[in-house]
Amino acid sequence: MGISVSMTVNGQAVTAQVDPRTLLVAFLRETLGLTGTHVGCDTAACGACTVLLDGKAVKSCNLLAVQARGAKVTTIEGLAPADGLHPMQAAFKRHHGLQCGFCTPGMVLSAVELASRGTVPSEAQIREALDGNLCRCTGYQNIVKAVQDGLAGMGGAK
Amino acid sequence: MNPFNYHSPDSLAAAQSAKGGDVKYLAGGQSLVATMKLRLSAPTDLVDLAGIAELRGIKADGNALVIGAMTTHAEVAASAEVGKRLPALAALAGGIGDRQVRNRGTIGGSVANNDPAADYPAAVLGLGATVVTSKRRIAADAYFIGLYETVLEPREIITAVSFPVPAKAAYEKFRNPASRFALVGVFVAQTAGGPRVAVTGAGGAGVFRVAEMEAALAKKWAPESVRGIAVDSSDLNSDIHASAEYRAHLVAVLAARAVAAAG
Numbered sequence A: 001m002g003i004s005v006s007m008t009v010n011g012q013a014v015t016a017q018v019d020p021r022t023l024l025v026a027f028l029r030e031t032l033g034l035t036g037t038h039v040g041c042d043t044a045a046c047g048a049c050t051v052l053l054d055g056k057a058v059k060s061c062n063l064l065a066v067q068a069r070g071a072k073v074t075t076i077e078g079l080a081p082a083d084g085l086h087p088m089q090a091a092f093k094r095h096h097g098l099q100c101g102f103c104t105p106g107m108v109l110s111a112v113e114l115a116s117r118g119t120v121p122s123e124a125q126i127r128e129a130l131d132g133n134l135c136r137c138t139g140y141q142n143i144v145k146a147v148q149d150g151l152a153g154m155g156g157a158k
Numbered sequence B: 001m002n003p004f005n006y007h008s009p010d011s012l013a014a015a016q017s018a019k020g021g022d023v024k025y026l027a028g029g030q031s032l033v034a035t036m037k038l039r040l041s042a043p044t045d046l047v048d049l050a051g052i053a054e055l056r057g058i059k060a061d062g063n064a065l066v067i068g069a070m071t072t073h074a075e076v077a078a079s080a081e082v083g084k085r086l087p088a089l090a091a092l093a094g095g096i097g098d099r100q101v102r103n104r105g106t107i108g109g110s111v112a113n114n115d116p117a118a119d120y121p122a123a124v125l126g127l128g129a130t131v132v133t134s135k136r137r138i139a140a141d142a143y144f145i146g147l148y149e150t151v152l153e154p155r156e157i158i159t160a161v162s163f164p165v166p167a168k169a170a171y172e173k174f175r176n177p178a179s180r181f182a183l184v185g186v187f188v189a190q191t192a193g194g195p196r197v198a199v200t201g202a203g204g205a206g207v208f209r210v211a212e213m214e215a216a217l218a219k220k221w222a223p224e225s226v227r228g229i230a231v232d233s234s235d236l237n238s239d240i241h242a243s244a245e246y247r248a249h250l251v252a253v254l255a256a257r258a259v260a261a262a263g
C-alpha cells in the first residue's frame, strides 16, 4: 500500500513511505513536522496551505504528496535565513500585515511567487494575484502594503 | 479519501493499459483531488498523467493552435503564441479560479471533467475546437453531453485540444466571487463557419450554443444584435447564487459585452 516519495523540502532531500492518498499538506505537517503550513479550509478555497512547488504557488491541501515527487517544495520554514526574516516576512511585520496570523504563511509564499515575475505589479495586480488567499482579520489593506514593500525589499527578483 | 493504487506511467500507451478496475486519470487534480476528498469520486486506481511528455506544450498547426492536454491554465495565459493568435483564450485561461489553481489546473482536465460552470468548455464549443484523444478526434459539437458528461469512453485520454484561430473572439464572465466559477460565461467568435456563441455556467445540461444569437450576428456583428435576444430560462439553472431568470438576463448582457470586446 505504501509508496516511496522523495522530494526536496526547503533545500533538504526527504524520502518517506506514504499511503498514496496522503495530501501534500499532511505530508509536510504530519510526516515532516513542518506545521507552519496551515489548513484553513481543506477545500482549496482559502490559500492558507499555499507552498511553492518548483517555484510556483500551489494549494498543498489540493495536491497529493505523490504529485510532488522529485519536486522542490518551499514552505514558510524554508524562507527565512537562520538569523532573521525573509524580506517579505519583515514587510508583513513592519506593516502589521497580520492579526491572528493564520493566513500569513500562505499570504507570504503567494507574495514571494509574485517576485519571480520580474515586473513590479500595481496595487490592483497585487490584489488580483492574492485572489486565492483569504484573510478573515485584516481587511487586506496592510497585507497589500506589506506585499508592495516586500517586493521592493526582494528587489523584484528571487 | 478512499484508498487507491497510484500509477505514474511515462507514456500514453502505458497510461491506457494501466492495471486496475475503476481507473481514473489524474491531470492537475484541481477538481479530481477535491472530489476524491469528498468521496464523490473513489477510483480504485489513479493514473497520474504528469510524467507523459507528449501531453504538454502549445504549437501552431496551420490555422489552428494545438494545446497539449497537460498544459496548465497559467501556461496558456502566459503563452506569447496564444496571446498573439487567440488572445480571448489566453484571457479566459488567466481568469480561471485563482493563481494557485491556474498553476496546477490543466486544459485536458477541465475539458474531460466538463463542470457545468467551467470556463474552458465555452471556448471549446465557442471556437468549434476539436478534442483530440488517444483514440480519435472529436468535434466540439459532438463532445459535450451533459453535466460532467462527455462522449469520452473509459480509458480514453484527451491528448490535446485544437483551436481553429477565429477572425475575432472574446469571452465575458460573471464570476461567482466565492468559487470563482462562472455564474454565467459567454464566448463569442467569428469563425470560418460563421459566428458562434457558447454559454457556460447557466445551462441545466452544461455548455450550450445560442442559435438565435448566432443568426443575428451573421446578419450584423454588433452588440445590439444580441442584447435583446432572450434565452429560455426554463432550461437554465437556479441555485442560491442566482435564479434561472437572472442567468437568462446575464446571457444577453454578457453576449453583448463579448461582441463589443471582440470588436
Ligand code: FES
Binding pocket: A038, A039, A040, A041, A042, A043, A044, A045, A046, A047, A048, A049, A050, A059, A060, A061, A062
Ligand atoms: S487549506 Fe488549502 S486552500 Fe484552504
Ligand code: FES
Binding pocket: A097, A098, A099, A100, A101, A102, A103, A104, A134, A135, A136, A137, A138
Ligand atoms: S490575519 Fe487572521 S486570517 Fe489573516
